Amino acid sequence: MHPRLPGGHAIDYDRSPPPARSWARAGWWSWTIPPAWWTSPGFFLHFTQNESCGKCTFCRIGTKRMLEILERICAGGGKPEDVNTLAELGEQIRMSSLCGLGQTAPNPVLTTLRYFHDEYEAHIRDGKCPAKVCLALVEFGIDPDKCTGCGLCVRACDAGAISGRSKEAHRIDGSRCVRCGKCLTVCRFDAVRKG
Ligand code: SF4
Ligand code: SF4
Numbered sequence: 001m002h003p004r005l006p007g008g009h010a011i012d013y014d015r016s017p018p019p020a021r022s023w024a025r026a027g028w029w030s031w032t033i034p035p036a037w038w039t040s041p042g043f044f045l046h047f048t049q050n051e052s053c054g055k056c057t058f059c060r061i062g063t064k065r066m067l068e069i070l071e072r073i074c075a076g077g078g079k080p081e082d083v084n085t086l087a088e089l090g091e092q093i094r095m096s097s098l099c100g101l102g103q104t105a106p107n108p109v110l111t112t113l114r115y116f117h118d119e120y121e122a123h124i125r126d127g128k129c130p131a132k133v134c135l136a137l138v139e140f141g142i143d144p145d146k147c148t149g150c151g152l153c154v155r156a157c158d159a160g161a162i163s164g165r166s167k168e169a170h171r172i173d174g175s176r177c178v179r180c181g182k183c184l185t186v187c188r189f190d191a192v193r194k195g
């Protein structure tokens, strides 16, 4: 029996397809609800924070601390001690909360710490996001074989990181790229790559 969210959506850590079984891609958990929900990092902790009545300190403050740590890890500022801190906080929240909301709030983090521990390590130790979801931890590039030189990405890039002549393959200057992802969104030729 899987726990359920409002609306009857079941939280299922095992049934999601392999690409989604990444803690980053799934927003640190996987569940059988529409993709637009689970692609939002930290959704579950945001949700529990919004719904918390505030009576229990660990539910009210502990989930906030966990979310801050996760967001920092995804932004490239993870510290070696974060994994242990998340595990300890999660257990404390689980044990000290009065109702099911607080008792289950840390589960996605605790589960992914167990099954996707190497991904946490990749983010914190290597500064890489294996699922290429955390934009701060990916490198953007342009496939010269696909780029038509249309210039759309140049106009979209506020950082001025893309250059190239019209109708010729463009390139991204990694030192100027702020990893906003706009070029990826505007390119109609699937030429922008995350690596
Ligand atoms: S665990 Fe339940 S009772 Fe305690 S603060 Fe959270 S929502 Fe309120
Ligand atoms: S939008 Fe795509 S095809 Fe057009 S220049 Fe940029 S990378 Fe090349």
Ligand code: SF4
Residues within 6 Å of the ligand: 140, 156, 157, 158, 159, 160, 161, 162, 172, 176, 177, 178, 179, 180, 181, 182, 183, 184
């Ligand atoms: S990710 Fe953003 S900053 Fe980097 S090249 Fe693309 S549009 Fe420019």
